[in-house]
Amino acid sequence: MISSAASRGPVRPETVEPGRGDGQDGGAGEAGPGKETSLRRPRAASAAVRPEAWPALAMFGVCALLAAETALLAAIGLGAGDALLPGGDHEGVLFGASLAAAVLGGALASMTLLRALRASRADRDGRAQAEAALRTRDEFLGLAAHELKTPLTALFLELGAAGRDAARRGDEAARGHLSRADRAARRLAELVSRLLVDARAAAEPLALEEVDLGALANDAVDARRELFDRARCDVTVRAEGPVSGRWDRTRVDRALASLLANAAKYGQGRPIEVTVRAEGAQARLSVRDHGIGIPPERRAAIFDRYARAVSARHYGGLGLGLWIARREALALGGTVTVESRPGHGAEFTLRLPAGAVAPLRGLPRAAGGALARAPARALRWLAWRSRRC
Ligand SMILES: Nc1ncnc2c1ncn2[C@@H]1O[C@H](COP(=O)(O)OP(=O)(O)O)[C@@H](O)[C@H]1O
Ligand SMILES: [Mg+2]
Structure with a gap:
């Protein structure tokens, strides 16, 4: 109730x-x-970055910071250079350091990006293979379950007829056996239909x-x-x-x-x-x-x-x-x-x-209703919009 x-x-x-x-x-x-x-x-799938790529991405971040810092030093110019190398070729040293850092950063960045791309491509390929294997298995299960249904229907009909015969003859022992067989057949039918549902339902809109x-x-x-x-x-x-x-x-x-x-x-x-x-x-x-x-x-x-x-x-x-x-x-x-x-x-x-x-009963609608719903509605709308874009 x-x-x-x-x-x-x-x-x-x-x-x-x-x-x-x-x-x-x-x-x-x-x-x-x-x-x-x-x-x-x-x-x-697009949001997934394999954990193996994380250290490489961190390295990329460090290199980018190094390059930025060197460039900043160069931009600050001789004031900073004087402090580091009194009387030296400040501009040349700073330019060389910044160039070296940029080349190193660029090389590491390309390597990390390549690794990340390779990792995510392998991820995609693996997922596609797994999905194909699942589809094949589902097709097989669907077919097998479908084929099993025909003999099961015949089995039910025969069990029903045999049960009625036994009842007419008043054969209680046979009726007991047949009713147990009927229960087992029903269980089997349930399992088969579950396999069928399993194989088909995923594709239903x-x-x-x-x-x-x-x-x-x-x-x-x-x-x-x-x-x-x-x-x-x-x-x-x-x-x-x-x-x-x-x-x-x-x-x-x-x-x-x-x-x-x-x-x-x-x-x-x-x-x-x-x-x-x-x-x-x-x-x-x-x-x-x-x-x-x-x-x-x-x-x-x-x-x-x-x-x-x-x-x-x-x-x-x-x-x-x-x-x-x-x-x-x-x-x-x-x-x-x-x-x-x-x-x-x-x-x-x-x-x-x-x-x-x-809104909860007794609360003014503005307090318990529209206002309380507004953030959830706004978030939902934003999520929906971002999916459309
Ligand atoms: N209500 C429940 N109480 C105890 N165990 C449960 C319950 N529901 C599910 N389980 C456990 O979860 C497992 C998986 O459940 P399910 O996917 O329905 O498969 P099945 O029932 O065919 O084993 C079961 O084998 C059982 O161990
Ligand atoms: Mg279960």
Whole structure:
């Protein structure tokens, strides 16, 4: 049930450009108890300078300073030269020193620039190769998953017919076997469709529309009643006020589906709380379970593709759910974070950018609304403009 204890007004995000976000660094941070693992967008390729090039760039800076200093000395002229070389050929010495420094600085600068360029080209080539390899793998996975679907459909039909036969004959033992086989086949179908989603979804364009996050969470939970019943999990959805924005509904739902499936799987027999609320200029959706939790040293890795932090003998899975959740969040300019205490459960939080938070009730609109929103709006507009230029 969604409780509508509205303490805030609606969150009205501005349009999010497809595939664009706030340009923050990518990767999962380490997260200890009470500390968050933050997953942000990867840095723009053009902004990346390989760390190997940093010393060379520093050297370039030093040389440039040396050259500037020598030139300055020359410009100051004989006054400084007199102090250094009483009675000497000041102009000649200063000119020679400045020339030597400039030649040295120029040579080092060219070397450092060449190294930096080479490093960034190697970086680009490596990235292109990695992307091509990922594309090939995705194509293969997509094809394999598609091919697997046909025999699976036939298997379901046969299992259904055999189950009905067994029921007609009153053969309880056969019915038991067939129902277990049916469950295993369903699980297999789920894994196959996840592979298919994984392979296809990345290429889908964003379809932005007005989304009520609380209603979406409620629908997502309702649609998975069977899953939660099987896991014996009581699920509550709580929306602290209306939170809505322009997002891609399918992608938000896909991210949430992964978090809900995990909460049911790793928090079996315990309650699950889904909370939706506004948080500053963001919409926040969290899924909290009270299951096995995640050891601190594994938290940073669990968002990676095919990464798992549990034994496959105890928990089935492909290690794709969180990777998909993170990918969908990033596509919408958002993040997924986790907090957990091993043995006490985990809380996964999806944050999506919202353009503005409506003023708190009771505050004059000028104080709580437009004024408070102005800096965020201005920054957003500037970011948008700079992307256009
Ligand atoms: N709610 C959770 N509680 C405990 N561990 C979790 C939870 N969600 C995810 N994990 C850990 O993160 C890993 C990756 O999750 P996911 O990508 O969904 O793959 P899968 O569930 O198929 O293993 C899981 O193997 C598990 O170790
Ligand atoms: Mg999972």
